[in-house]
Amino acid sequence: MSKTVEYLKTRRSPKKYVESYKLSDQEKEVILEASRWAPSSVGLEPYRILFIENKEIREEMKEFCWNQPGTATSSAMQIWIGYKEEIMKNKIIPSQNERNVPEGFEKAREYRVLAYENVKSGFEIDNDQFCARQAYISLGCALVAAEEIGIDFCPIEGMLPRKIEKILEKHNLIDLENEFICVAAFMGKVDKESRNYHAFDKLRREKNEVYKIVE
Ligand SMILES: Cc1cc2nc3c(=O)[nH]c(=O)nc-3n(C[C@H](O)[C@H](O)[C@H](O)COP(=O)(O)O)c2cc1C
Numbered sequence: 001m002s003k004t005v006e007y008l009k010t011r012r013s014p015k016k017y018v019e020s021y022k023l024s025d026q027e028k029e030v031i032l033e034a035s036r037w038a039p040s041s042v043g044l045e046p047y048r049i050l051f052i053e054n055k056e057i058r059e060e061m062k063e064f065c066w067n068q069p070g071t072a073t074s075s076a077m078q079i080w081i082g083y084k085e086e087i088m089k090n091k092i093i094p095s096q097n098e099r100n101v102p103e104g105f106e107k108a109r110e111y112r113v114l115a116y117e118n119v120k121s122g123f124e125i126d127n128d129q130f131c132a133r134q135a136y137i138s139l140g141c142a143l144v145a146a147e148e149i150g151i152d153f154c155p156i157e158g159m160l161p162r163k164i165e166k167i168l169e170k171h172n173l174i175d176l177e178n179e180f181i182c183v184a185a186f187m188g189k190v191d192k193e194s195r196n197y198h199a200f201d202k203l204r205r206e207k208n209e210v211y212k213i214v215e
Pocket of ligand 1: 011012013014015068154155156157158159199202
């Protein structure tokens with residue numbers, strides 16, 4: 001069996017965390033590097049990441065994270081920050097073009113701008129959805145890497161992102177003219193001493209309901 005499949009089968013999204021657990025530098029590095037090396041459409045990497053260990057800031061966020069215990073008791077909250085349309089067009093796409101496409105390949109650079117527009121129109125999504133989709137891929141990579149090194153990791157959509165953004169702004173952690181929250185995650189060590197530290201049994205739909213191989 002593939003290790004990745006094994007990780008996905010055995011990992012759980014924790015509901016309660018060991019509050020005293022501090023992530024090592026190496027653990028943080030693995031999770032953040034897995035997030036950074038994720039693929040993205042047109043290679044645009046249209047997000048940056050806040051990795052918040054600071055408990056006071058997370059305590060402020062708790063009521064806007066549906067009062068989820070992990071907000072402040074997990075070891076860290078990772079937040080993917082997407083770029084709004086203006087900055088994507090004026091800064092992110094040009095700088096990614098410079099980084100990823102060698103000078104002299106002007107047509108390839110133009111093609112990438114067009115590809116970004118065509119993905120949005122083809123899938124009928126706006127810039128923010130485009131960025132968020134890429135952030136979710138990064139989140140998936142981080143989740144698997146976390147399991148590989150024994151860190152319990154829970155993706156988080158249970159939040160009011162517009163309210164959380166205001167808290168981040170107050171701490172000078174986000175530029176709301178140009179940025180927005182895509183998605184988040186809590187991580188640390190699950191607290192097995194605590195009640196309901198996981199939801200119910202881990203189950204998935206049957207293979208034949210989920211996929212069909214067309215030969
Ligand atoms: C995008 C996304 C958002 C999620 N948001 C939350 C959340 O806010 N709170 C929570 O407790 N679990 C959250 N989960 C965890 C799911 O409930 C969980 O993955 C699912 O029930 C399967 O359980 P498992 O992760 O233990 O296999 C989220 C999962 C994903 C993928």
